[in-house]
Amino acid sequence: PVKVTKICCIGAGYVGGPTCAVIALKCPHITVTIVDLNQARVDAWNSPDFKLPIYEPGLEEVVREARGRNLFFSTDVDKGILEADLIFVSVNTPTKKSGVGAGFAADLNYVELATRRIAQVATSSKIVVEKSTVPCRTAESMRTILEANSKPNCHFDILSNPEFLAEGTAITDLFAPDRVLIGSLQTPEGISACASLTEVYANWVPKDRILNVGLWSSELSKLAANAMLAQRISSINALSAICEATGANIDEVAHAIGYDTRIGPKFLKASVGFGGSCFQKDILNLVYLSESLHLPEVAAYWRQVVEMNEHQKRRFSKRVVDTMFNTITGKRIAVLGFAFKADTGDTRESAAITLIRDFQSEKAYVNVYDPQVVEEQIWTDLAEASPLVPEEQIKKQVRICKSAMEACKDAEAVVIATEWKEFNEINWEEVYQSMNKPAFVFDGRLLVDAEKLRNIGFKVVTIGRP
Ligand code: NAD
Ligand code: UDX
Numbered sequence: 001p002v003k004v005t006k007i008c009c010i011g012a013g014y015v016g017g018p019t020c021a022v023i024a025l026k027c028p029h030i031t032v033t034i035v036d037l038n039q040a041r042v043d044a045w046n047s048p049d050f051k052l053p054i055y056e057p058g059l060e061e062v063v064r065e066a067r068g069r070n071l072f073f074s075t076d077v078d079k080g081i082l083e084a085d086l087i088f089v090s091v092n093t094p095t096k097k098s099g100v101g102a103g104f105a106a107d108l109n110y111v112e113l114a115t116r117r118i119a120q121v122a123t124s125s126k127i128v129v130e131k132s133t134v135p136c137r138t139a140e141s142m143r144t145i146l147e148a149n150s151k152p153n154c155h156f157d158i159l160s161n162p163e164f165l166a167e168g169t170a171i172t173d174l175f176a177p178d179r180v181l182i183g184s185l186q187t188p189e190g191i192s193a194c195a196s197l198t199e200v201y202a203n204w205v206p207k208d209r210i211l212n213v214g215l216w217s218s219e220l221s222k223l224a225a226n227a228m229l230a231q232r233i234s235s236i237n238a239l240s241a242i243c244e245a246t247g248a249n250i251d252e253v254a255h256a257i258g259y260d261t262r263i264g265p266k267f268l269k270a271s272v273g274f275g276g277s278c279f280q281k282d283i284l285n286l287v288y289l290s291e292s293l294h295l296p297e298v299a300a301y302w303r304q305v306v307e308m309n310e311h312q313k314r315r316f317s318k319r320v321v322d323t324m325f326n327t328i329t330g331k332r333i334a335v336l337g338f339a340f341k342a343d344t345g346d347t348r349e350s351a352a353i354t355l356i357r358d359f360q361s362e363k364a365y366v367n368v369y370d371p372q373v374v375e376e377q378i379w380t381d382l383a384e385a386s387p388l389v390p391e392e393q394i395k396k397q398v399r400i401c402k403s404a405m406e407a408c409k410d411a412e413a414v415v416i417a418t419e420w421k422e423f424n425e426i427n428w429e430e431v432y433q434s435m436n437k438p439a440f441v442f443d444g445r446l447l448v449d450a451e452k453l454r455n456i457g458f459k460v461v462t463i464g465r466p
């Protein structure tokens with residue numbers, strides 16, 4: 001197997017940045033260059049005061065140690081490709097917005113452009129690694145493109161190495177992954193390329209956690225893992241609706257079923273709905289794949305996971321309106337949290353966006369506060385969520401606040417949309433004093449101590465409780 005000494009990563013996003021920064025940290029003998037077309041993003045990665053483009057606990061320390069030593073960020077994609085012996089393709093693969101498969105299929109345009117660039121620029125053999133989440137058999141298309149466009153004497157081996165990190169815990173996930181999955185063709189060349197990448201990870205990951213499988217299994221496993229994780233959340237959220245109607249308590253139910261070692265206790269937190277850039281996109285991708293394979297029942301099965309999630313968000317907004325005497329027109333609602341989960345500034349598919357859109361269409365006023373999300377992002381997301389509402393109208397109804405306290409002042413209701421730890425440390429007595437009465441708290445994250453809040457005087461509504 002080739003001994004890897006130079007790695008290039010195409011795509012300096014949520015995955016490429018942290019993943020390859022950790023490879024650089026753990027492998028000081030390997031030079032890692034992360035390239036991206038987005039100048040502003042690369043500048044932020046290179047910023048002298050470490051104002052990195054993404055917020056991720058522990059990331060700054062990693063970049064501080066490795067940047068300039070064997071970790072580099074650049075917009076010179078071609079130079080990165082030319083010099084590397086192994087190239088990660090870690091570009092975005094969003095859901096297609098138009099054309100065939102719109103709304104379901106993954107948009108593979110960025111993967112294809114990156115692949116074509118590799119073929120055009122490379123003057124020596126490379127191992128090309130699919131890091132992006134892609135539909136099953138994408139590696140085949142990549143190989144066809146590479147082989148049709150390469151120079152003589154350039155040979156490309158393609159590996160699939162999907163990433164399982166979760167945002168907010170990316171660095172701990174990368175330091176101690178449950179597993180690293182590497183898929184390759186089961187040919188001598190494929191197996192040898194797989195050994196090269198295995199050696200890179202073996203610098204810090206125990207060998208028995210590095211799984212070598214076939215290329216197609218690897219690609220499909222990524223979609224399967226996300227589909228099954230999301231399915232767990234939709235299952236617990238479906239049960240939360242039954243709890244609200246019956247008097248059962250979803251936390252107790254989750255606790256009780258999680259004790260079964262076959263089910264396990266993790267990832268059973270009922271919520272206002274899952275968000276993030278991956279779950280919905282990857283399930284829809286699986287739905288599309290199933291349909292293309294003429295498996296409509298399989299497609300319908302997975303589609304239901306996303307539909308249940310949509311239902312959960314709608315159900316929650318409706319419960320807010322119903323509880324507040326069937327109208328929130330003209331009322332002020334404080335939404336705490338805008339990110340799709342705690343410990344990230346990422347807002348992609350965040351449930352908060354849907355909730356605020358719903359509150360806006362009920363003609364409520366919304367105060368929003370999030371500790372990490374930048375103001376500009378909130379405006380962009382809200383504008384995209386209500387394309388028919390003029391920007392001035394949105395700005396009239398929504399105010400972005402600098403603290404939870406400021407957001408709650410003079411509000412009639414507080415809605416907890418993200419489970420930021422600091423929302424637990426709020427001085428609720430003070431919040432209560434500053435609010436209009438009756439003061440409601442809607443906990444979409446099972447975060448606060450409902451009893452304590454009731455004792456202060458709040459009317460508390462919690463997901464999965466009557
Ligand atoms: P992202 O949008 O944050 O980053 C992708 C980057 O690629 C962007 O900065 C973009 O400018 C760059 N890019 C696109 N085309 C390029 C090209 N031709 N040359 C150079 N740069 C190019 O996306 P992300 O969240 O990092 O996700 C990347 C992939 O990883 C996706 O397929 C996603 O499904 C998968 N994934 C994401 C997560 C996650 O938690 N975000 C987890 C696992 C897997
Ligand atoms: C997910 C997968 O976990 C990760 O392995 C994959 O690589 C990318 O997609 P991510 O989307 O970053 O990671 O975060 P995750 O922790 O999975 O949370 C996704 C959404 O589900 C969040 O909105 C979160 O709040 C929600 N969630 C999670 C719940 O509502 N309940 C839970 O029990 C767990």
